[in-house]
Amino acid sequence: MDAEEYIAAVRAGAIDPYGRSADELQESLDAYDRDWTERLMALTDEQLDEVVAGRMPLPALPGPIESEHAARFRAEFEFVGRARALQAQRARLEAAERELLAARFARLADEPGVFDTNLRETASNLAVELRLSDRTMERRMIAAARTVTELPLTHDAHRAGRINSGHLRTIEQATETLRLDSNVQPDERARVEQELVAIAETVTPGQLRSRARRIVDRALSEPLQQRHDRARETRELFLQDEGDGMAFLGVRCIAVAAKAAYNRATDAARRKPKDDPRTFDQYRADVVLDLLTRGEVPDDTNGVHGVNGITATVALTIPATSLLRERGGDGAGQELFPALLDDEILVDVDTVRMLAAETVTWERLFLHPVTGVPVTVDTYRPNRAMRRWLRARDGRCRWPGCNNPVYRADVDHTHDWAAGGVTTIGNLAHLCRRHHTMKHATAWTVQQLQDGVLEFTSPLGVVLRSEPEPQGPAFTDTDDVIWGTIACTQPSLPNAPPLVDVPF
Known part of the structure; x- marks a missing residue:
């Protein structure tokens, strides 16, 4: 056929x-x-x-009556889809404007006259039409030209709607020093940009910012130690008038010291009495001022705070391998490691029995045999060592898109304690108070997979994964190290030991 x-x-x-x-x-x-x-x-x-007669079409049959829940779900689904489409449309328009400004900026170089004068004239013409200052338009044209030429992958991803404007600005800011570093090869800059764009497609701008710092830092030609030594010289204490009888007191200092001071003030503020009318931030600010002016923290109405209402708990720590051994009358199966009392003091079993003879509440704690990480406890609240480990693993609130640090978060049972969940590292994760409440009060569901990976399912059925961010050091292949260059110079910390040859 x-x-x-x-x-x-x-x-x-x-x-x-x-x-x-x-x-x-x-x-x-x-x-x-x-x-x-x-x-x-x-x-x-x-x-x-x-x-x-052809005056009306044959009408469709009325559909089934939609339930209230189904109608709400459909409306929410349409709302989210519409918002996403508008964001993609906005990204395309912003990218088109950026390309327009960049192209005009490039043509200025071929026009007769002084380039700077031509740029200012063009910027002033555009500023009149857009009702902006000419300086603002000049900065926009320069920024657009740099983004299009120096960050082409980022520009393309934004135009395609794979990243939003917040991601774009974060990458622009994070790579500023990298793009100005003449010792970094173009291929290395392109590799960093590609890595940042790939991350930006899966995280929020806030989460991208913290990871971008580490990625860019590894690519810079000047080591962090030397940059830190130079920046450390800018330490200062400054005072700024805020009006209305208020002022801003600030300290520019080493990040580690600032973090330690901030955490100390935060820990002190957590002891705020419930009947104290001050907010948490107000109380914490008063803690800092009292420490600086009087050398003490704000006191509660009962005198020395942090003492009243404390109940002792005896914790008997047992290595997890003991569960796998047979117990015999000849002492087989007994652990070589002593018991641990309250996570701090090593004691023998007989002493533990004596100390705990009159204890009402017992808390079992099983440790991983290699890492020493607590695995499970019988109580609702996790052990202090478990909290330390979870803080190191999570680093922030684990809710998708949230970047609140762990000290602002609660330790949540992924499978609720009230529903039979256990206090184990495989069932615990940090959620800030907002998202902790949302998890229990809305249709969001969470389950914890292996290696601390959390799988969130939204009320619309969207599945999102939250993986712990690696907090440890980054290693470089020795083949990539150029020995004897600026990257391997004498450290300049006070009293630092000299560099010596190592046998590896």
Whole structure:
């Protein structure tokens, strides 16, 4: 059968161009017949006359009555989809504007006259139309040209809607020093940009910012130690008038010291009495001022705070391998490691029995045999060592898109304690108070997979994964190290030991 014969057979209805069988075609025709019959039977005589006269189309059958829950779900789904489409449209428009400004900036170099003067004139013309200052438009043109030429992958990803404006600005800011570093090769800059764009497609701008710092830092030609030594010389204490009888007191100092001071003030503020009318931030600010002016923290109404209402708990720590050994009368299966009392003091079992003779509450704690990480406890609240480990693992609130640090987060049972969940590192994760409440009060669901990976399912059925971010050091292949260059110079810390040759 040639092409013309095939077309004629299709038109005659002898062949289905979609490859359906005769039975399938018959079922389809029967379904159409039933639909038309039902729609005609639902018409009134007046409506039927209108349809026959061609003055109105045959109306569709009314659909099933939608439940309130289904209607809310559909409306939410349409709302989210519309918002996403608008964001993609906005990204395309912003990218088109950036390309327009960059192209005009590039053409200025070929025009007669002084480049800077031409740029200012063009910026002023545009500023009049957009009702902005000419300086603002000049900065926008320069920034657009740099982004299009120096960050082409980022620009393309934004134009395609894979990243938003926040991601774009974060990458621009994070790579500023890298793009100005003349000792970094173009291939290395492109590699860093590619890595940042890939991350930006899966995280929020805030989460990207913290990871971008580490990635860019490893690519810079000047080591962090030397940059830190230079920046450390800018330490200062400054005072700024804020008006209304208020002032801003700031300290520019080493990050580790600032973090330690901030955490100390935060820990002190957590002891705020419940009846204290001050907010947490107000109380914490008063803690800092009292420490600086009087050398003490704000006191509660009972005198020395942090003492009253403390109940001692005896924790008997047992290595997890003891569960796998047979117990015998000859002492087989006994652990070589002593018991641990309250996570701090090593004691023998007899002493533990004596100290715990009158203890009402017991807390079992099983440790990983290699890492020493607590595995499970019987109580609702995790052990202090478990909290330390979880803080190191999570680093922040684990909710998708949240970047709140762990000291602002609660330790949550992924599988609720009230529903039979256990206090184990495989069932615990940090959630800030906002998202902790949301997990329990909304239709969001969470389950914890292996290696601390959390799988969130939104009320609309979208599945998101939250993986712990690596907090440890980054290693470089020794083949990539250029010995004897600026990257391997004498450290300049006070009293630092000299560099010595190592046998590896």
